[in-house]
Amino acid sequence: MMEENLTYEKAFAELSTISGEIENETISVDDLAAKVKRASELIEFCQAKLKSTEAEVAKIISSMENPKE
Numbered sequence: 599m600m601e602e603n604l605t606y607e608k609a610f611a612e613l614s615t616i617s618g619e620i621e622n623e624t625i626s627v628d629d630l631a632a633k634v635k636r637a638s639e640l641i642e643f644c645q646a647k648l649k650s651t652e653a654e655v656a657k658i659i660s661s662m663e664n665p666k667e
Contacts, residue, residue: 606647609640616640 616637619625625633 604643606644609643609647613637613640613644 616625616633619633620630
């Protein structure tokens, strides 16, 4: 479950940190599975946020192009 105050920027920053730890092999084998699971959750959160933002922007643009009289 994601924190309620998690933003795209915070999620992306955490993902970058996890990615760096994995790439630099600074993460212990004991923590690897938990970090990969968290990364998966963060990726899912970011994808959902991008999709909802895209839909919201499309709706706004549509209402600007077709104003109600």
